[in-house]
Amino acid sequence: MCGIIGVVQKNEKALGEKMGIIIRDSLKRLEYRGYDSVGYAIIDRNGRLVIRKAKGKIDDLLKRLEFERFDGLVGVGHTRWATHGPPSDLNAHPHTDCSRCIAIVHNGVIRNYQELRDELASRGHMISSDTDTELIAHLIEDYLREGFEMIDALRMIMRKIDGSYAFLVISCRETDKIYFAKKISPLIIGLGEGFNLISSDIPGLIKYSRKIIAIEDGELGYISPEKIYIENIYGERIDPLSRVKIIDWTIEQIERGGYPHYMLKEIYEQSIAVRNTLASVAEQIRDVINILLSDRDIFITGAGTSYHAALVMDYALKYYLGARSTAFISSEISLYKKIFDKKSVLIAISQSGETIDTLNALRTAKERGALIISLTNSVDSAISRESHYKLYIRAGPEIGVAATKTFTSQVTFLLYLVSELLREQDPDTGSLIKKELEESPELINRYIKKIDKESESLASILKDSRNIYVLGRDISLPVSMEGALKIKEISYIHAEAYPAGESKHGPIALVEKDFPVAFTSLGFEHNHVMVSNIEEMKARGAFIIAVAPYSDERIHRLADYSFLMPSMKTMAASILYVIPYQLLAYHLAVKRGFDPDKPRNLAKTVTVE
Numbered sequence: 001m002c003g004i005i006g007v008v009q010k011n012e013k014a015l016g017e018k019m020g021i022i023i024r025d026s027l028k029r030l031e032y033r034g035y036d037s038v039g040y041a042i043i044d045r046n047g048r049l050v051i052r053k054a055k056g057k058i059d060d061l062l063k064r065l066e067f068e069r070f071d072g073l074v075g076v077g078h079t080r081w082a083t084h085g086p087p088s089d090l091n092a093h094p095h096t097d098c099s100r101c102i103a104i105v106h107n108g109v110i111r112n113y114q115e116l117r118d119e120l121a122s123r124g125h126m127i128s129s130d131t132d133t134e135l136i137a138h139l140i141e142d143y144l145r146e147g148f149e150m151i152d153a154l155r156m157i158m159r160k161i162d163g164s165y166a167f168l169v170i171s172c173r174e175t176d177k178i179y180f181a182k183k184i185s186p187l188i189i190g191l192g193e194g195f196n197l198i199s200s201d202i203p204g205l206i207k208y209s210r211k212i213i214a215i216e217d218g219e220l221g222y223i224s225p226e227k228i229y230i231e232n233i234y235g236e237r238i239d240p241l242s243r244v245k246i247i248d249w250t251i252e253q254i255e256r257g258g259y260p261h262y263m264l265k266e267i268y269e270q271s272i273a274v275r276n277t278l279a280s281v282a283e284q285i286r287d288v289i290n291i292l293l294s295d296r297d298i299f300i301t302g303a304g305t306s307y308h309a310a311l312v313m314d315y316a317l318k319y320y321l322g323a324r325s326t327a328f329i330s331s332e333i334s335l336y337k338k339i340f341d342k343k344s345v346l347i348a349i350s351q352s353g354e355t356i357d358t359l360n361a362l363r364t365a366k367e368r369g370a371l372i373i374s375l376t377n378s379v380d381s382a383i384s385r386e387s388h389y390k391l392y393i394r395a396g397p398e399i400g401v402a403a404t405k406t407f408t409s410q411v412t413f414l415l416y417l418v419s420e421l422l423r424e425q426d427p428d429t430g431s432l433i434k435k436e437l438e439e440s441p442e443l444i445n446r447y448i449k450k451i452d453k454e455s456e457s458l459a460s461i462l463k464d465s466r467n468i469y470v471l472g473r474d475i476s477l478p479v480s481m482e483g484a485l486k487i488k489e490i491s492y493i494h495a496e497a498y499p500a501g502e503s504k505h506g507p508i509a510l511v512e513k514d515f516p517v518a519f520t521s522l523g524f525e526h527n528h529v530m531v532s533n534i535e536e537m538k539a540r541g542a543f544i545i546a547v548a549p550y551s552d553e554r555i556h557r558l559a560d561y562s563f564l565m566p567s568m569k570t571m572a573a574s575i576l577y578v579i580p581y582q583l584l585a586y587h588l589a590v591k592r593g594f595d596p597d598k599p600r601n602l603a604k605t606v607t608v609e
């Protein structure tokens, strides 16, 4: 996700460097978050708003962006990770209002983007970028023109915009303040003597301050060189000093948000990632709904984790809509080649958007006349560029090689799409899926620490195992497949997912005393026979692990180790039920002495066939 930094100082010596250099260095420390464009705005000593921004990496843009040239008392900087609109000079932040007096940088996704854009355009605003961020600058402009103070304008805008955001605003009319507002996306103030800073992330400000205040959801305010003002959306003041914390982490720890590994950070970030996915899915899928409801053959493809997300969608289409969809592994394209024609639609799923197998599958289907819809995390990737319709999960950059938050975001997006496809055929089920998806971020927050502890103690039991089976039926199977993939790629324990019912047709031959066999049951699928499958394994001495609803006593009674999961009624449960496996894989890797962020022989993006 985007990185933001704001600096305000009493005089040009307060921080010992030129404002441009301070911003450049802070942005460098936010680079690890992933980005495609850079920009900053400074109000110079003549009160002039200077803006420099471009697509590309900071080190390649040093000359063009002239960081060393500009000084001033207030400035904001931004590293953009594209969500609305492709990476480009124009879409890079900061964005301004029509009068170019207000500059804004933003991290997050505005859900009611289209509605706001139409409204602003109808009032004559010149909107020059494709971003959601620019709209906030124009909204501020309107309120200020009506005579409101900036703080009141921001409060009203927070009520008007829907989605996730942390944004900073500077104005040529108030050159000693940086205004801010936050919902979901992180925002942290760093306190100094004669200066203050504000950033999306501690690394952005750590060089100058270790005294921080974390801004909470629904809060807004401003920082000036000597003052911090915070209030909530109801206008109630908050005492900033009651929130001050001292940071004693190393820079490395800070970049991982205090987590020992990116993988763990990203597992914990899933509630935010799923929220961000939900914030933009409805607006994105409008055009593809009719295509998928028309009389077309639906194919879904991906590799690795993205294939498992494809399977979840395939199961959902069949189970809820009775659709004749086909999910296939993208490198297996040759098998399907002759089936594609003008009546086909292919949904190509890829976190990176660069996986060559998936790109090849897309090209093959396209050549034969199929319509291509892509679902990626990276904006403007090869896969999205070559698609007719480009959809984005907007989960934020994923640094760990193991896909975690991008899987749950892919599933969230795809199940939301299915819930919309059900609008005519079965609106009640559609609404129920949507409701459970909307509840998922909160459920993740509520359960994740408990699951983490339980996974860690299970990892202590299993760390010397050589094999693990992960079994499931129906929708529990893709979840089990994703669980097994996580375990094998990170901990190097051979983990095999299998349909539970099929296990007695071969895999059971390997089972002997203490052989670990995990059973996934989301609770609502046809799992009544799962109990017999567990009994069969138990009779051979297997060590049974259950990931099942807490209410499913039959399963938990048979298990040697249980994850008591919340009871859910729809396939949205696959989001929560994969987490025990992600955390088990993580703890197994750590206990076995491996680096979970960099598994051997694997790359984050696979661009070879």
Ligand code: M6R
Binding pocket: 303, 304, 305, 306, 349, 350, 351, 352, 353, 354, 355, 358, 401, 402, 403, 404, 485, 489, 602, 604, 605, 606
């Ligand atoms: O970027 P993509 O989603 O296309 O990547 C596909 C696979 O390479 C990827 O999911 C891989 O299997 C991960 N290491 C899984 O954790």
